[in-house]
Amino acid sequence: MARVLLPVPDRDFDVTDRHAFVVEDGNYVPARWPGDAYLFARTFIERLQ
Numbered sequence: 001m002a003r004v005l006l007p008v009p010d011r012d013f014d015v016t017d018r019h020a021f022v023v024e025d026g027n028y029v030p031a032r033w034p035g036d037a038y039l040f041a042r043t044f045i046e047r048l049q
Contacts, residue, residue, distance in 0.1 A: 017038070019035065020035060020038065020040075021039075022036055022043045024047075027047070029043055029044050
């Protein structure tokens with residue numbers, strides 16, 4: 001059995017939002033899963049300011 005290095009997904013990092021999903025509905029700002037945390041945090045902070 002050969003070992004193969006799997007590519008690191010370009011999500012779950014604070015430098016890319018390509019796969020992140022956050023909805024803004026009035027004051028309600030939900031996110032779907034932990035991979036959306038960085039975008040959610042930035043969106044939430046923008047709402048507070």
